[in-house]
Amino acid sequence: MRIAILLHGGVDRSGERHVIHGFLWLIERLAGRHEVHVFSRDQEPDPDDWTLLGADVHNTGTKRGWRTRLFSTFANEHKVAPFHVIHGIFPWGGTYGALLGARYHLPVLFHAAGGEFVDLPDIAYGTGTTSRGRAALRIALLGARRVTVASAPMQRLAAAHGVDAEVVPIGVALDRWPPMAPRHRDPRRPARLLHVGDLRPVKDQPTLLAAMNLLREHDAKFQLDMVGVDTMNGTLQRGDVARTLGNNIRWHGHLCHEALRRLMSDADVLLVTSRHEAGPIVALEAAVLGVPTVGTAVGHVSEWAPRAAIAVPVGDAEGLARETIALLDDEERRLDIANEAQRRAVSIDADYTATAFERIYDELQDR
Amino acid sequence: MRHDPLLRATTLEYETTLPVLGIETRFETNSAAVMDVVDESFGRWRQVHDATHCGTQSVRVRVVVSDGREESTSRSPITHVSGPGKRLVLQSHGSIGVVDPLRRESIAFVTSELVDDRANFRVAMLEAITLALLACFDRHPVHAAAITRGERTALLAGPSGSGKSTLAYLAHSAGIHVLSDDHVWVQTEPDCRIWGSAPHARLLSESAAHFPEVVHTGSEKVVVPLRPHEETHRLIAHEPVVCVLSRGERAMLEPIPSDEVESELVQQLTPGFDRFPERNADVVRRISQRGGWRLTLSGNPHDALPLLNRVIDGNWP
Numbered sequence: 051m052r053i054a055i056l057l058h059g060g061v062d063r064s065g066e067r068h069v070i071h072g073f074l075w076l077i078e079r080l081a082g083r084h085e086v087h088v089f090s091r092d093q094e095p096d097p098d099d100w101t102l103l104g105a106d107v108h109n110t111g112t113k114r115g116w117r118t119r120l121f122s123t124f125a126n127e128h129k130v131a132p133f134h135v136i137h138g139i140f141p142w143g144g145t146y147g148a149l150l151g152a153r154y155h156l157p158v159l160f161h162a163a164g165g166e167f168v169d170l171p172d173i174a175y176g177t178g179t180t181s182r183g184r185a186a187l188r189i190a191l192l193g194a195r196r197v198t199v200a201s202a203p204m205q206r207l208a209a210a211h212g213v214d215a216e217v218v219p220i221g222v223a224l225d226r227w228p229p230m231a232p233r234h235r236d237p238r239r240p241a242r243l244l245h246v247g248d249l250r251p252v253k254d255q256p257t258l259l260a261a262m263n264l265l266r267e268h269d270a271k272f273q274l275d276m277v278g279v280d281t282m283n284g285t286l287q288r289g290d291v292a293r294t295l296g297n298n299i300r301w302h303g304h305l306c307h308e309a310l311r312r313l314m315s316d317a318d319v320l321l322v323t324s325r326h327e328a329g330p331i332v333a334l335e336a337a338v339l340g341v342p343t344v345g346t347a348v349g350h351v352s353e354w355a356p357r358a359a360i361a362v363p364v365g366d367a368e369g370l371a372r373e374t375i376a377l378l379d380d381e382e383r384r385l386d387i388a389n390e391a392q393r394r395a396v397s398i399d400a401d402y403t404a405t406a407f408e409r410i411y412d413e414l415q416d417r
Numbered sequence: 418m419r420h421d422p423l424l425r426a427t428t429l430e431y432e433t434t435l436p437v438l439g440i441e442t443r444f445e446t447n448s449a450a451v452m453d454v455v456d457e458s459f460g461r462w463r464q465v466h467d468a469t470h471c472g473t474q475s476v477r478v479r480v481v482v483s484d485g486r487e488e489s490t491s492r493s494p495i496t497h498v499s500g501p502g503k504r505l506v507l508q509s510h511g512s513i514g515v516v517d518p519l520r521r522e523s524i525a526f527v528t529s530e531l532v533d534d535r536a537n538f539r540v541a542m543l544e545a546i547t548l549a550l551l552a553c554f555d556r557h558p559v560h561a562a563a564i565t566r567g568e569r570t571a572l573l574a575g576p577s578g579s580g581k582s583t584l585a586y587l588a589h590s591a592g593i594h595v596l597s598d599d600h601v602w603v604q605t606e607p608d609c610r611i612w613g614s615a616p617h618a619r620l621l622s623e624s625a626a627h628f629p630e631v632v633h634t635g636s637e638k639v640v641v642p643l644r645p646h647e648e649t650h651r652l653i654a655h656e657p658v659v660c661v662l663s664r665g666e667r668a669m670l671e672p673i674p675s676d677e678v679e680s681e682l683v684q685q686l687t688p689g690f691d692r693f694p695e696r697n698a699d700v701v702r703r704i705s706q707r708g709g710w711r712l713t714l715s716g717n718p719h720d721a722l723p724l725l726n727r728v729i730d731g732n733w734p
Contacts, residue, residue, distance in 0.1 A: 224515070228427065228481060229526045231488055231511035385488070385510075393508050396515050397500030405502060405519045 051084040051411060054124065054133045054150070056143035059092040061107050063100045066306050068093065071227075072220035072331040072400070073139065078103040079223075079404035087127055091116055091142065124150055135411045138190065140164050141177050145186040148193020157414035159407070160194035162215065165252070167207035168326050173251035175326065195414055198407075200329045202353040218407060219350070220331055222338045223400035227311065232340035232388030234381065235318045240271040241378045244317035244341070246310065246332045247324065248278040249286050254346070258323040259291040259299075260367035261374065266298060270375055274321075275313055277302045317341050318384070319374060324348050325364050333359070337395035342387040344374050358390040427481050434475070436465040437547060438556045438602050438612045439653065441475035444547075448482040450532050454539050459547070461614060465652055476554070477522040478547050480514075485528035487511035495541040497549075499692075505549050507542060514546045518553035548602075552692065556602040556612060557700040559682075560690045563596035563613050563654060564588040564729060570611055570654035571728045572601065572704065573712070575662030576685055583624040583718045584662070585615070588725055589643050590628070594651050598643075600690070603700050611654040617642055627718050659709035660728050668720035669713045670727060678705040 055077065060070035080086050081104030088107045097111040097119055108127070110119040127133070136158045138147025144160040151158035166187055169178030177183035191197065191213060198218040199205050208215035235241065243262075247253040255276075262274055276299060286292060287301055305313065314320070320336040322345025333343045333350045337358070345351040347361040355361035360377060362369030377384050429445035431452040436442070437459045444455045488510040495509045505516040507525070514525030523546040531538050552558050561574040562581035573581050585598035597613030604610040618641045625631045625639040633639060645651075661673065661681045673681075682701045691697070710728055714721055 224524060224526070225427070228483070229513050231485060231513075231528065234488060389508065389510070392513060393498060393506050396508075396513055397498075397504055397506045399515065401517055401520050401522075402500075402502055402504065405517075 051135065052131055052133045053080060053084050053086050053411065054127070054136045054147075054156075055080075055086060055088045055105075056136065056138045056147045056150075057088055057090055058140055058142040059090055061088050061090050061102055061109075062093055063102060063107070065102060067304065070331075071307060071335075072222070072329070072403075074103060075223035075226065075400040076220065076403055076407070077105045079400055080407070081105040083408070085131075087133075089120060089124060089146075091120065120146060121150070121153075124154075128154055135159065135414055137161065137407070137411075138194070141166055141183065141186050141190060144190030144194060148189050148191075151193050158194045159196045159198065159410055159414060160190050161198045161200075161218070162204065162208065163200060163220070163328050165326060166190075166328075167204070167211050167213070170252070170325060173325070175252045196410055198410070200331075201327075201349040203347075203349055204328045216410070218403060218410075219334070219398045220329060221399040221401075221403040222331070222334050222395060224338065224396065226400075227335060227338055229392060229396060230315060230339045232342075232385050232392065235378070235384070237381075240273045241319070242317045243272050243274045243319050243321055243374070244277070244314060244336070245274065245321045245323070246277045246314075247322075247330075249276075249280040249282050251282075252325050253278070254323045254325050254365065255286055256289075256291070257346075257365050257367045257370065258321060259286070259289070259295065261321075261323075261370035262295055262298060263291050264368060264371035265375065266295060268371070268375060270378070272298060272378075274299045275302060275317070276300065277305050277310060277313065279304045311339070314339050314341060319344055319377060321370070321374065322346060322348070322351055323370065327351070333391075334395045334398075337388070337391035338399075340388050340392055342377065342384055342391055344370065344377060346370070354391060354394060358387060358394050360387065429479060429481065435459045435462045437462045438551050439465055439604070439610075440551055440554060440556070442547065442551065443475055443477045444480070445477065446480040446482065448480065448529075448532060451480045451482060451527075451543070454532070454535060454543055458539055458544050461616070462652065474521065476550055478543075478550065479522065479524040480543065481524070481526045482529055482532055483526065485511060486530045487528055487534075495537075495545070497545065503553065505546075505692075507545055507549075509542075512542065514542060516546050516549045516553075518550060521550075521554075523547070523550045549692075552602065555604050555606055557605070557693060557696055558600055558690050559603050559700065559704070560600050560685065560687055561659070562598050563601045563611055563657065564593045564725070565596055565651060565654040566593050566729050568655070569729050570596070570657040571710075571725075572611070572657045572659045573662055574659055574682055574685060576687060578621070579662045579664070580624070580714050580718065580721075581662065582618045582620050583627070584712075584714075584721060584725060586618040586620060586628065586631075586641060586643070587718050587722055588729075589618065591722055591726070593725070593729060594645075595643050596651060596654055603704060605700060605703050609656050609703055611657050612652060613654075614652050615643060624718065656707075657704055658707055658728065659704055660712050661709060663711060663713050665713035666715065667713070668715045668717075668724060670724040671711050671713075673709055673711050675705045675708045678709040 062068040086105035138144040165176035168176030197215040327349035512527035516523040561572040582598040597615040598618040601613040
């Protein structure tokens with residue numbers, strides 16, 4: 051099968067920086083069985099082609115004329131051998147996938163992987179916040195024969211917009227990210243807490259820091275590792291709460307996947323504070339490594355609670371602090387949750403994801 | 418060495434391919450100890466080299482071993498939980514495996530401590546992930562012992578404790594070949610075949626008391642090796658007749674019609690054999706279509722031997 055994936059970015063030629071590992075694992079699996087072409091726009095400012103994990107990446111670049119380049123590159127590849135299906139991911143991929151699908155009469159699968167059905171105007175997050183975003187989403191939905199999302203809460207958001215979406219989680223590649231057994235915590239050392247996510251408003255790190263401050267006031271011994279690119283120019287680190295927490299927090303910035311794995315392997319709890327997540331895949335990665343998640347009721351955290359994760363309301367720093375302390379004080383429960391989370395994450399690994407999408411591609415062609 | 422941004426997958430340097438249940442099964446592992454257990458569990462399938470038995474596409478079983486301990490104070494229990502997409506997840510407090518029939522493979526990540534617990538690893542992890550995978554490909558598990566002589570095969574069906582293993586051992590002692598003392602896999606296409614591999618019979622200690630040659634170990638079940646009557650163990654039989662076991666005052670044998678055999682087998686469906694309910698009815702109908710026997714067992718298993726001979730040698734009911 052010849053598959054065209056439209057993904058605005060996350061497919062850097064390094065395979066390390068500016069990538070989304072869940073999608074790389076998917077691309078690698080699909081490319082092992084099919085001919086896969088990835089069309090991106092934002093990966094590099096200049097247009098270029100490269101090979102990544104067996105797939106051909108065509109980056110149109112962001113410079114003037116990128117739309118023309120996208121359509122002509124797609125046309126050239128389609129002329130060499132026709133594509134069988136277009137798979138658009140995120141709003142950009144969905145919108146331009148729909149346009150290309152209409153032009154070449156190709157079936158389109160749209161995977162809504164971010165803020166497609168969300169409207170958070172106070173932080174300007176979600177396609178619903180602008181008329182341009184709403185129009186783009188409308189095009190994506192009109193052009194797609196099938197819509198998929200990563201989690202049940204995201205499916206409910208889609209349903210609220212009148213969209214019948216199928217859940218296809220973006221799973222972890224077990225051969226690349228092998229499982230580790232949930233481990234007993236060493237009570238003599240400070241609890242190792244981990245947060246992974248770029249520093250940006252939708253991840254709501256102020257709630258995380260507020261919760262950590264409550265932990266500190268509670269005399270809890272902990273170390274918080276913060277991993278992620280700072281998109282806010284140090285605002286968070288310069289704030290009063292962060293300064294109060296001082297050495298309780300280690301700010302790592304971006305880490306390569308290998309370094310992240312080392313840090314995660316050593317963690318006792320993953321903390322998620324996002325106001326919205328379609329996944330998040332980091333909760334699955336942590337689960338595979340035997341690390342349970344305490345977080346806001348979004349995505350997998352919400353659908354797995356209470357047996358395989360602990361969820362608190364969005365923005366509830368007190369709840370997050372209380373549940374984190376409770377989990378750290380109850381080792382048996384922490385391990386039970388970690389075991390259940392691992393079982394669930396393994397049952398929806400990257401092979402499951404690839405098989406699910408392959409089934410949908412087949413169904414789209416059978417129509 | 419080239420940098421691998423996705424993290425390098427573990428090299429599985431040990432590999433072998435065996436036609437387990439007649440399906441080419443490729444085992445890959447990074448552990449010599451695991452390969453040794455593979456040979457112990459499935460090595461006897463090497464004798465199946467008839468290509469007609471191996472018409473199905475191959476499957477892959479991977480076992481990745483890492484240094485580590487099971488986070489459990491007692492022997493690590495391994496749970497089996499069905500997942501989405503017909504998947505099956507096996508998990509202990511340290512090891513985890515997933516059976517993925519849609520991709521025709523399974524992978525397990527196990528601790529060295531579990532592998533060192535050889536019997537537990539062999540039965541509860543390696544054999545479980547392999548057979549659970551194979552069961553997805555026209556190899557339907559049926560809770561029955563199977564005995565065979567010449568071209569004749571009888572399935573001895575009954576719930577746990579009904580006497581399957583005892584009869585299998587009795588049959589073995591009388592020179593009848595035993596395909597399995599507890600469960601078999603039924604293949605339905607292109608014709609009905611019974612696959613089994615039982616190097617042992619597991620006798621309840623009270624049943625073992627009827628056989629003076631069996632050495633009692635004091636445990637609840639006595640494992641007795643079944644040495645092959647021929648050069649090699651038979652692993653396959655065709656078109657069986659079903660013999661439903663029951664208990665009574667005296668041993669007796671009576672023919673029963675196909676619908677009664679079918680009804681008995683459906684009623685006897687036990688956990689572990691109910692993974693494919695949609696397929697079970699067809700398989701049961703297939704093996705019941707000739708009708709069968711009801712074999713009533715008395716307190717002394719030896720009373721059943723002449724009746725077993727009648728089943729295995731006689732005409733169809």
